[in-house]
Amino acid sequence: MRSSFFSIYIPLRTDINSDINAKVSNYKLAQDLGIYFLRLRVVNRMDVAEACKQIHEILDVLLRWYKPSNSLPTNGIYFFYEEGELSAHNGKQRIVRVGTHGQSRTLKQRLGNDHYNGNREGSVFRKHLGTALLKRTGAPDTRISEWRKKRKKSPHWKEFEGTEREVDETLRSRFFFRVIDIDNVDERQMFEEKIIATISACPVCRPSEKWLGNFAWSEKVRRSGIWNSNFVYSHARLTEKDLMRLKQLAYETL
Numbered sequence: 001m002r003s004s005f006f007s008i009y010i011p012l013r014t015d016i017n018s019d020i021n022a023k024v025s026n027y028k029l030a031q032d033l034g035i036y037f038l039r040l041r042v043v044n045r046m047d048v049a050e051a052c053k054q055i056h057e058i059l060d061v062l063l064r065w066y067k068p069s070n071s072l073p074t075n076g077i078y079f080f081y082e083e084g085e086l087s088a089h090n091g092k093q094r095i096v097r098v099g100t101h102g103q104s105r106t107l108k109q110r111l112g113n114d115h116y117n118g119n120r121e122g123s124v125f126r127k128h129l130g131t132a133l134l135k136r137t138g139a140p141d142t143r144i145s146e147w148r149k150k151r152k153k154s155p156h157w158k159e160f161e162g163t164e165r166e167v168d169e170t171l172r173s174r175f176f177f178r179v180i181d182i183d184n185v186d187e188r189q190m191f192e193e194k195i196i197a198t199i200s201a202c203p204v205c206r207p208s209e210k211w212l213g214n215f216a217w218s219e220k221v222r223r224s225g226i227w228n229s230n231f232v233y234s235h236a237r238l239t240e241k242d243l244m245r246l247k248q249l250a251y252e253t254l
């Protein structure tokens with residue numbers, strides 16, 4: 001039955017007259033093709049822990065930034081690290097958030113205006129941090145839900161000024177970031193998705209018991225151990241070719 005299935009999809013070889021021989025031959029061709037594509041998939045799909053280890057190594061040579069600066073590249077991806085959060089890959093700090101920016105913003109605007117000096121509406125990173133800070137101090141879920149609402153839908157928007165300042169202080173005192181200069185927006189967004197997918201699936205990079213993110217509202221943050229929710233557990237993981245390209249981009253950033 002399987003040979004007749006394959007014979008529908010594989011073009012018949014004209015040099016074989018016998019119908020049976022043609023089916024046998026097509027079945028073999030299909031088997032060979034199957035093995036070929038399986039091999040391709042294995043080559044392209046590398047071990048997630050190995051890929052994650054390589055991301056940490058590639059970034060390790062780059063400058064640490066403790067606040068946004070005019071010297072930042074115009075376009076790129078950023079990687080946040082957090083005090084007390086270490087990676088078993090290398091015993092150094094692990095990546096706890098990855099992000100980028102669209103075409104209408106620069107990297108500095110994204111980091112400065114949205115994350116460091118913005119508010120929870122313009123930065124999902126700040127929103128996640130705020131939920132965790134509120135939960136850690138015992139705020140009820142109703143209060144945390146209010147924090148998560150958009151300005152237009154929340155009559156209590158201004159009541160969270162204290163939490164916004166606490167997010168500012170937490171970002172400045174407990175985090176630093178690294179950046180990779182990437183000009184092409186499609187490439188930036190491709191890397192953002194694949195890197196988040198790879199790190200969130202890594203069994204080696206796990207959050208500490210004391211990690212602030214353990215208090216986060218988002219289950220994806222708590223489970224993945226990173227301050228991201230988009231692309232967490234996406235199937236679009238990094239390949240060896242992607243990592244070679246990322247390494248090249250990191251060296252060009254130096």
Ligand SMILES: [Zn+2]
Nearest residue numbers: 052202204205
């Ligand atoms: Zn890892």
